[in-house]
Amino acid sequence: MGKTKILLADDHELVRDGIIALLENEDKLEVVNEAANGKEALEIIEKSIPDLLIVDIRMPELNGIEVVKKVKKDFPALKTLVLSMHDSTEYVVQCVQAGADGYLLKGSSKEEFLKAIYKIADGGKYFAGDISAIIVNNFVNGNPTQPVNQQATKKEPALDILTKREKQILKLILEGKNNQEIGESLNISKRTAEAHRFNLMKKLEVKNLMELTRKSRELNLI
Amino acid sequence: MGKTKILLADDHELVRDGIIALLENEDKLEVVNEAANGKEALEIIEKSIPDLLIVDIRMPELNGIEVVKKVKKDFPALKTLVLSMHDSTEYVVQCVQAGADGYLLKGSSKEEFLKAIYKIADGGKYFAGDISAIIVNNFVNGNPTQPVNQQATKKEPALDILTKREKQILKLILEGKNNQEIGESLNISKRTAEAHRFNLMKKLEVKNLMELTRKSRELNLI
């Protein structure tokens, strides 16, 4: 059997270079392509499908989860391993639902990383230790995680639901400005800023500032 | 001349492993030690001083900037290269003031990374291209950046100014809870939660939620 062709998608070149160096001695593996964001990754895949996609969860343009969703829909044979910088458990369930074959925290060791790659390349699944528990827990709580291509996609606020003005206002909100200050910045009434704030928070389905920051990051809105 | 002994401090093992793999072929460089947080880094340095410290800016226990400050005070001969995941320019000035010999974004390439290391090991300084501009700009604006050991340290809220209770409440604030909910979580009155919130925001010198999140991350309070 030939080498496993890997596409590596991460917006930090140094991290990519590190991972490539990490895989250099593995003669069953070969990084054939790199992408600095989700969009780029999809473009590369459309030209030549690799065997395995290693993708960072947080990337500009299109985040890891969205990439995995698209990949699993259009190229179901392509295996996917999601890397996350966040030690949080926030995205695990979303990844599983998107159909990812593996999920690793960047806190994992080289050994675990290689183990995951080989297992996934071999048709298996690999989720970092403490993560399995979360999935199981989520499952028993009546929220079964199933690949996105096997059931209706959970409707989620799209990436482009915000208007230009709303994005502008979101940015100012995230800079810590209040409605008064936003109004002054944009030469509109404080009441207009209020209205925009209300609307965008409703669109993003968040009910406070903290959820707003989380969601904004998640969706790469800023 | 012998090898440059490097201590690598980053809380993500995979990133460390990647960097080590990246330096494996460089026979003038040798990673002699690793640390997963700032405290660990300082402990290692106290036992045996390396030639170069490569340190991630965001780490638990003690962040990169604090480590550099301590290092430059106690071991001025030890060179320091700060890595940052954040493409932002938020920390550059702080790094220079702390006395760092270099600052690189993780978006840098392997080549730039090696160039920086060799230059610093050789007694030079290296700041990623776009960064120099920021420093210069900051300088001409009457805010000259000088190493921390050459002038009075800019007073800043210390890392441990928050009491246990305040940290507890901060955590809940950052989870998006309001004072009512915080009170319920901790079985205290909503008014008490308010008081704690007021006090901790005053201590951290922030005036809104966004500044609070930024500061919390910066100081690794959570």
Add this chain to the structure above:
DNA sequence: TTAAAATTAAGTATAAATACTTAAAAAACT
């Protein structure tokens, strides 16, 4: 064992955000 610090929580006043609705211009499409 005291003094100091931390936790609790109330009072009071003001400012800001939330939760809507309505509606008129302006801009962007088809």
Add this chain to the structure above:
DNA sequence: AGTTTTTTAAGTATTTATACTTAATTTTAA
């Protein structure tokens, strides 16, 4: 040219946060 969407902004009521001060307990450290 006509329709839809966006941007603007006011009304109204309610909730929440800010900005303090004061002060009684409780815990911790000297």
